[in-house]
Amino acid sequence: MVRAEIITIGDEILYGQILDTNTQWISFELDKLGIKTIRKSSVGDSAEEITTILNESKSRADVVFITGGLGPTKDDLTKKVLADFFHCSLEMNEDALKDVTEFFLKRGRELSDINRDQALLPTKAQFIPNNQGTAPCMWFDEFGVIWISMPGVPFEMKAIMENEVIPKLISHFKTPIIYHKVIKTIGIGESYLSDLIQDWELSLPKHIKLAYLPSLGIVKLRLTAFGDDLEGLKANVEEQIALLRPMINSFIFGYEKDExxxxxxxxxxxxxxxxxxxxxxxxxxxxxxxxxxxxxxxxxxxxxxxxxxxxxxxxxxxxxxxxxxxxxxxxxxxxxxxxxxxxxxxxxxxxxxxxxxxxxxxxxxxxxxxxxxxxxxxxxxxxxxxxxxxxxxxxxxxxxxxxxxxxxxxxxxxxx
Amino acid sequence: MVRAEIITIGDEILYGQILDTNTQWISFELDKLGIKTIRKSSVGDSAEEITTILNESKSRADVVFITGGLGPTKDDLTKKVLADFFHCSLEMNEDALKDVTEFFLKRGRELSDINRDQALLPTKAQFIPNNQGTAPCMWFDEFGVIWISMPGVPFEMKAIMENEVIPKLISHFKTPIIYHKVIKTIGIGESYLSDLIQDWELSLPKHIKLAYLPSLGIVKLRLTAFGDDLEGLKANVEEQIALLRPMINSFIFGYEKDExxxxxxxxxxxxxxxxxxxxxxxxxxxxxxxxxxxxxxxxxxxxxxxxxxxxxxxxxxxxxxxxxxxxxxxxxxxxxxxxxxxxxxxxxxxxxxxxxxxxxxxxxxxxxxxxxxxxxxxxxxxxxxxxxxxxxxxxxxxxxxxxxxxxxxxxxxxxx
Structure with a gap:
């Protein structure tokens, strides 16, 4: 099992001025990949605090996600700390510079020195493009751990994860083939639902797991199948759903992202x-x-x-x-x-x-x-x-x- | 400055099945008391993970807040770990038992063994009542650190903090006298607002701090005054607001909790x-x-x-x-x-x-x-x-x- 840690950097999160929703989103996506989050942490905009948590994570995790601390007004604190931590220097990255220049060009704005400096990256970083903003994403493979530093703006982080990071994680860690399906129910509470389907739940094949995801008035059931063959897993999950459906058909209003x-x-x-x-x-x-x-x-x-x-x-x-x-x-x-x-x-x-x-x-x-x-x-x-x-x-x-x-x-x- | 750490316990938070809003709320309240949050962490429902984070916090913080892991179905994991960590045993606490019995009596329900066991507390715990639910709150003064364990249900945790924990923190740490006032604006963006009031902001007396708290369409300004005399601080803050008001009067729609x-x-x-x-x-x-x-x-x-x-x-x-x-x-x-x-x-x-x-x-x-x-x-x-x-x-x-x-x-x- 690949072990992950998620670190959020920023005084505004530490002092409660903003609610951090990135960490939940990342861990939910990792769970779907079969990567196990073992720790979530938030630290302030301080080189010492960031270095401490990086050192702690090094001995615990196989992959570390770092969000925040990359904006132009943050004085690019995270990048400096990462360069020191990985014993390298900050240098202008040509790919990053090209991206940030184009970003401003497209919007008819001039590239300021502050924004130009966003393309200064630790030399050990592998640059990962951010199509939604100017803060770069970085991938490091150091100390036997993968380190991924992303901007804290939620829509930028999510686009980078979906388009770039998740495919790279799957190929790097050779994560097991996993297939998920979410069944959405309404009009029935979690405990009554669990009573109705307990025989089915107990007889699920070993490679299929069930999770209850309740919220106000709605309970989602998530089936997760692990194996080698995606088409086979899909078929296995659909078989189980076909067995489940008659038990709770009236309560099922949809699947996956249906509202x-x-x-x-x-x-x-x-x-x-x-x-x-x-x-x-x-x-x-x-x-x-x-x-x-x-x-x-x-x-x-x-x-x-x-x-x-x-x-x-x-x-x-x-x-x-x-x-x-x-x-x-x-x-x-x-x-x-x-x-x-x-x-x-x-x-x-x-x-x-x-x-x-x-x-x-x-x-x-x-x-x-x-x-x-x-x-x-x-x-x-x-x-x-x-x-x-x-x-x-x-x-x-x-x-x-x-x-x-x-x-x-x-x-x-x-x-x- | 009193240093705080906040620890959330629960697999459902670690794997992203629920969004943790408790941690933000607690840190926001601590900030108002002048207590500085230095680290936030989430760990899973595992004795080993909880013990590790408790040991880490011991050397960093003056006060540690722990939420979650106290429900009857959690097998009271947190309490067992706390008892071991503080080298004491779990015993029936008479005050806790009285509270949990009354809670069920009032609702005309019988006290089950599982709920009765919620009154088993580490002997070194000081019991703090929870009027909204059955999971107890505990206060420990060990290793030179204050440890506060609270249930994870948000409305229970908030009521306990407001009614019991915050007054005890103020008296224990003799936190400085602090007075806050939030000014709420609408119809103006953060950067334009900051331009309009920058002279006023720069001339604020040293004992009064300003924070911008922006959200969609609304920017809150929070003034925080530190000193010895509450009435004096209130007067100081009101003086500053009287200076501020003419600059942005049309944008101010209210104060504090006004919606x-x-x-x-x-x-x-x-x-x-x-x-x-x-x-x-x-x-x-x-x-x-x-x-x-x-x-x-x-x-x-x-x-x-x-x-x-x-x-x-x-x-x-x-x-x-x-x-x-x-x-x-x-x-x-x-x-x-x-x-x-x-x-x-x-x-x-x-x-x-x-x-x-x-x-x-x-x-x-x-x-x-x-x-x-x-x-x-x-x-x-x-x-x-x-x-x-x-x-x-x-x-x-x-x-x-x-x-x-x-x-x-x-x-x-x-x-x-």
Whole structure:
């Protein structure tokens, strides 16, 4: 097993002024390659601190990833420390200079001395191009360890990793052939899911591992197969998924990078259908889920945020008797809202939400977290009551997810 | 200067399955106390790895924070390692047992053996209560270092830090008296802001430090004053803010924990005004900003997401001639939308957005990032054109922020 360490350099991370997301991303990608992260560290913009951590890593890791400390205003601290650490000098690297010059040329800007100096690299460095910025990436093979220094800007680091570093790692370490597939579920908690699939999990072949990746309302299952033959591994994983699917089919909304709002969008397009939403407690969040997806205008016509009862009455024509007798958080109210938005926007479907997101507004009969949702179609309205237990933002988020899932299962004719 | 190290324990963090946000939060709080974080580390759920990092920290730090590895299913690994490291045994702690028993009693659940064992603590530990969960917090004073072990669940850790650990740190280390104030700005970039205030920044008294904390669309300025007398420091900081304010007054929207949507809400309440929104490119995101704030129903009546041109015509009565001649992304269109939503929802103000969020839909005249926003009031409509340069989500977010800021400055009669 190849052992990796990840080091982040920068006072702004050390003092908590920025959240470091690079380290998580790198370790997640390494895990997919079968490279085991054994330590993550952050140190400040100090030559002494950087040298100390490099010396520590030398005796523990096979590969060390270093991000940050390469910007022009950082005085290129990392490069100087690396040159000293590897007992070499900084010299102008012609490939790096060509890249940084072109970077400025393309943008019609002149190359300043500070930016020119970004092409000064330790002579032992193998230069790796950065197409997204001016800070260079460097690969060293010293002391029996591979050292990779990358800029800290996340989109630059990710592009370098994907295009350059990961292929080099695979070829250098001859990492095992690995195949991954992520199965995405909604509407079921991690422990209940694990109960449902435990027999299947226990009978997985030895070369296939399962990981649970839970987040709010969604649990991802990742299957990882190790072996010699990629096509064989793909086939093995698909066989296992074919066995798994019947056990939890209703909960699976997609695979890999599928997002729930996108999946719902594809189903609507496939059914040549359109939708509009009437939101009370979600207050725009549900519409925002739809409209985050580029191209959603094909099926998402829009909606009404009826935050006040007056708007529920005047724009959505919810009757006084419903609002007075059952209240705004009721089955009758969301039914009326869903029907009304469907007619008003002339769509195939109308979705409505109304609930108590909290922290205030709860009562004994309708505590915080009580939510009703409804989906209206031609001649039919489906409703669901939710009892959520999170804070305001979590309750809003869970209501949107439940709404999207109700639409998904309705379109798949898979409602229990 | 007190030196701190922060250690996170857990395979799920090491392999990138979860993003660690605890470490940033802790270091940010320590920075406010004048305690300097010198190293952050993550190690796996392994006794050997945890012991190694504890030994390393012993020689570097005055205080070590350890989060994670305390849950009942973790087999209480951290506690066993700590007991060995401090050469003591695990024994039932009566205070911890009382707390965990009460925690279950209050929720009407029975105390299982696994949860009972959570009250087994190293005998050298000083027990610190956790009111939010069942994993205990422990404080050790060994080898001339303070060691604080906390659960990894963020809201539990934060409550323990705020209520218990920070006061104990202040009293133990006799940290200097420090006073902070955060000034929040919107509508101005970091470098332009720094140009505007550079004379003031250079003339700050030596005991007051300035930090820039930028995020998308918002730059926070944090003033930190060190000294002996809290009231004196507060007065010093307020004096400096009084000097600063005239230079950047229009950009300051609040202080400390103020959020822009909340500030706009307070202004609307103060002016006894109400608002409704007509969203095209923001697609619900702007409404969601308003409705994230508990109590917003006092001034936020709701809105219409007019994602399609049909809805702009039929619900918001934007004329065919505007849509055909100027298009949906135009000053005339947002003007019509803002006027219409104000009338329809019978509010004091109507806000509208329309633009090209991307990645598709741009043209030479109207590239991706072209956005129009409008604010309608009695007899007047204010419009602004934005030219944004981010990805789809950033463009949506920036449009919402610009809209909130336009309302804010209009209500303050501070439009340039």
């Amino acid at each position: 729930i709002a996108e999946v719902v969008g594809h189903l609507l397009i496939k059914n040549k259908s359109t939708i509009a939403v009437a939101e009370s407690c979600t207050g725009g969040h549900l519409s925002h889920q739809f409209t985050q997806i580029s191209g959603c205008s094909e099926y998402f016509m829009g909606g009404v945020i009826s935050y006040s009862n007056e708007i529920k009455k005047e724009i959505l024509h919810v009757s006084d008797s419903i609002l007075n007798k059952d209240g705004a958080v009721s089955e009758s109210c969301v039914t009326a809202m869903a029907k009304s938005i469907r007619e008003k926007f002339n769509t195939t479907y109308g979705m409505a939400t109304s609930g108590i997101a909290g922290p205030t507004g709860g009562s004994i009969e309708k505590p915080v977290g009580t939510v009703w949702i409804a989906l209206a179609s031609e001649g039919e309205v489906i409703t669901r009551k939710l009892q959520l237990g999170g804070n305001r933002m979590q309750n809003i988020h869970m209501t949107s997810l439940n709404s999207l899932n109700l639409i998904r299962r309705y379109l798949l004719k898979d409602l229990s | 822009i949507a909340e500030v706009v809400g307070h202004l609307l309440i103060k002016n006894k005004s109400t608002i409704a929104v007509a969203e095209s490119c923001t697609g619900g995101h702007l409404s969601h900003q308003f409705t994230q704030i508990s109590g917003c129903s006092e001034y936020f009546m709701g809105g219409v997401i007019s994602y399609s041109n049909e809805i702009k015509k039929e619900i918001l009565h934007v004329s065919d001639s505007i849509l055909n001649k100027d298009g949906a992304v135009s000053e005339s269109c947002v003007t019509a939308m803002a006027k219409s939503i104000r009338e329809k929802f019978n509010t004091t103000y109507g806000m509208a957005t329309s633009g090209i969020a991307g990645p598709t839909g741009g043209s030479i005249e109207k590239p991706v990032g072209t956005v129009w926003i409008a604010l309608a009031s009695e007899g007047e409509v204010i419009t602004r054109k934005l030219q944004l340069g981010g990805n789809r989500m950033q463009n949506i977010h920036m449009t919402s922020l610009n809209s909130l800021n336009l309302i804010r400055r209009y209500l303050l009669k501070d439009l340039s």
